[in-house]
Amino acid sequence: MSRGCIEIERKILRLLHGHTTRTHLTEIHAQFLRHNLHHSNQILSHFVLVCASLNNMPYAQRVFIQARCPSILLFNAMIKGYSLRAPFQHSFHLFSLMRSRAMVPDEYTYAPLLKAASNLRDYFLGRCIHAQVEALGFARHGSVRVGMVELYANCRKMEDAEKLFDEMRHRDVVVWNLMVRGFCEAGDLDKGLKLFWQMKERSIVSWNLMIASMAQGKKDEEALELFRKMLDEGLEPDDATLVAVLPVSARMGAMDVGEWIHSYANDKGFLKNMVAVGNSLADFYCKCGNLSAAWSIFNGMTKKNVVSWNVMISGLAYNGEGEAGVGLFDEMGGEGVAPTDSTFVGVLACCAHSGLVDRGRELFASMSQKFQLSPKPEHYGCVIDLLGRCGNVREAHELISSMPMKPSAALWGALLSACRTHGDREVAEIAAKELVRLEPWNSGNYVLLSNIYAEEGRWDEVEKVRMLMRGGGVKKVQGQSATG
Numbered sequence: 176m177s178r179g180c181i182e183i184e185r186k187i188l189r190l191l192h193g194h195t196t197r198t199h200l201t202e203i204h205a206q207f208l209r210h211n212l213h214h215s216n217q218i219l220s221h222f223v224l225v226c227a228s229l230n231n232m233p234y235a236q237r238v239f240i241q242a243r244c245p246s247i248l249l250f251n252a253m254i255k256g257y258s259l260r261a262p263f264q265h266s267f268h269l270f271s272l273m274r275s276r277a278m279v280p281d282e283y284t285y286a287p288l289l290k291a292a293s294n295l296r297d298y299f300l301g302r303c304i305h306a307q308v309e310a311l312g313f314a315r316h317g318s319v320r321v322g323m324v325e326l327y328a329n330c331r332k333m334e335d336a337e338k339l340f341d342e343m344r345h346r347d348v349v350v351w352n353l354m355v356r357g358f359c360e361a362g363d364l365d366k367g368l369k370l371f372w373q374m375k376e377r378s379i380v381s382w383n384l385m386i387a388s389m390a391q392g393k394k395d396e397e398a399l400e401l402f403r404k405m406l407d408e409g410l411e412p413d414d415a416t417l418v419a420v421l422p423v424s425a426r427m428g429a430m431d432v433g434e435w436i437h438s439y440a441n442d443k444g445f446l447k448n449m450v451a452v453g454n455s456l457a458d459f460y461c462k463c464g465n466l467s468a469a470w471s472i473f474n475g476m477t478k479k480n481v482v483s484w485n486v487m488i489s490g491l492a493y494n495g496e497g498e499a500g501v502g503l504f505d506e507m508g509g510e511g512v513a514p515t516d517s518t519f520v521g522v523l524a525c526c527a528h529s530g531l532v533d534r535g536r537e538l539f540a541s542m543s544q545k546f547q548l549s550p551k552p553e554h555y556g557c558v559i560d561l562l563g564r565c566g567n568v569r570e571a572h573e574l575i576s577s578m579p580m581k582p583s584a585a586l587w588g589a590l591l592s593a594c595r596t597h598g599d600r601e602v603a604e605i606a607a608k609e610l611v612r613l614e615p616w617n618s619g620n621y622v623l624l625s626n627i628y629a630e631e632g633r634w635d636e637v638e639k640v641r642m643l644m645r646g647g648g649v650k651k652v653q654g655q656s657a658t659g
Contacts (some may be wrong), residue, residue: 191221199233202558208394214243220252227256232265236607247273260296265367266291282316298330315360320349328357350380355381359388368397379413387419398423399432412439414449421455425462433459437472448479456480459492460544481512489521497529504538516554523557527564534560552578556586563593572602584613591623603627618644625640 200222207218219242226235239245239253250273257265266288273280285308292301305323308314314323319344340346340354351374358367361532371377371385380497384406389398402420405412412420417436417459424432439445446454453476458468473479473487484507491500504522507514519542525536539558542548555578562571571590575582587609587635594603607624614645621644628636 191225215247216246220248223252232256241308255287257290263294282313282319285375286318286322288584289326293326301326312500325353328353329363341434348376364392384416390423395423395427414452418451418455421459425459450478451482452602454486458486485517492524499523520553527561532565566597568602
C-alpha cells in the first residue's frame, strides 16, 4: 500500500473514532469508497464496530456483505457487534459462515460469542462454546474467562460461575461485579453482599448494583445504609445511583434523603440532562404527597419522555387529584406524546378516584380503537373499580364476563366489595362463588359467601358452604364473622 493510501486510511480511522454520529457514518463511508478502500478489512472492521456503538448493525451488515474477502478481523467485528444488541443469534450465524470458509477462530471470536450466549440466557449453547474454548486452549485469555463467568452468572448457574471465579488469578472489578450481580439476581442477596464487602476495589457501578439489588429485594433500610456508606467513602453518586435510591426514599418516607438528592441533582446538572433522574424525583415527591414539588420538577424538565407524563398522571391519581390527571392526559396528547399501557393505568385510576364514569368508559374504549393498545387485566381492574365505586355493579359484572383473559381473584374481589357497598346480592353471590373457585384455600371467601346466604335466610345454602369447607379441609380463621 502506498504512503498516500496509508495516510488516507489513518485519516478515515481518526474520523471513525472521533465524535461520530449516524449522519457521519454515511459521510465516512463515502470517503473510503472514493479512495477505493472499501475492501480494506481494517477500515471495515473499525467501521462495523462504530456502527455497533451507534446501534446501527443493519448498516454494518450491508457494508460487510459487499466486502470482497472478509478476514477474521472483520468477522470478529461483526460477531462482536451482534453480541451486544439483539438479534444476538446473528453472531452465531456469522460464526457458522466463518467456519464454512475454513477460517480458524481465535480468542477474539469466542469472547463475543460467549457474550451473545449470555445475552440470550442460553446455558446449553454457552456450555458448547465453553467446551470449544477449553479444547482450543483459549480459556486462559482474560476476556474469554470473564465471558464464561458472565454467561453462567446470567444463566443463574452460580456454582459454575463461582468455580471459574475461584480459579482466576487476576480478578478485576468487572468480574467481581458480575459475581455480585449474579448472586443478587439469583435471589441470594446475602451472598451478593458478602462478596461486595470482600472486594478490594469498588467502583460506582459496584455500589449502584448493590443498592439497586437491595432496593429490588425490598431491603430498603439496607439500601439507604449502603447509600450513606458510599457517600462516606467519598464516592459521588451518578444518575443510576439517584434513580435506585429515590424509590427507596419514597417508601421509607426519607424526605431528607430525597431533598438532598434534589439539591445534588440540581448542582450536577442532572435535572437538565438526565430524564430518568427528573422522572424519579417527580415520582418521589408524588409518593410523599408533595405535589407542588412534583409539579415543579415536571414543569422544569427541559426534556420529557412518556415516562415523565406517566409519573405525573399516576401521581395525581395516587394523591386523589383525578380531574387534574385527566387534564394532564389531554395535554399529553396535545404535545404529540403517544400514551402507553402505563399511561392508561394512571388515567383510568384518575377517573376512578374522581368518579368520572363517562370519561373512563371513553378512555378505555380509545385504548384499542384509537391507540391500538390491548387492555390488560390492570386496565380492566381500574374500570371495574370505577364502575363499582359509582354503583354500576351490573355493568362491571358484564365487563368482567367479556374479558378475553380469565379474571383474577382480585377483580372478583373488587366486584364483590362494590356489590356489598351497593346492596346487589345477586351479583355478590356470583362473585363470591368465583372467589371460592379461584381460591379454595381462602376461608374468608367461604365466610363471605355464607354471609350472603345468611342475609337472605338461605340456611340450606349456608350449610352447604360449611360442608364444602369441611370437605376441602379449610378452617375458618379466628375472628372472621360467619353466621351461625
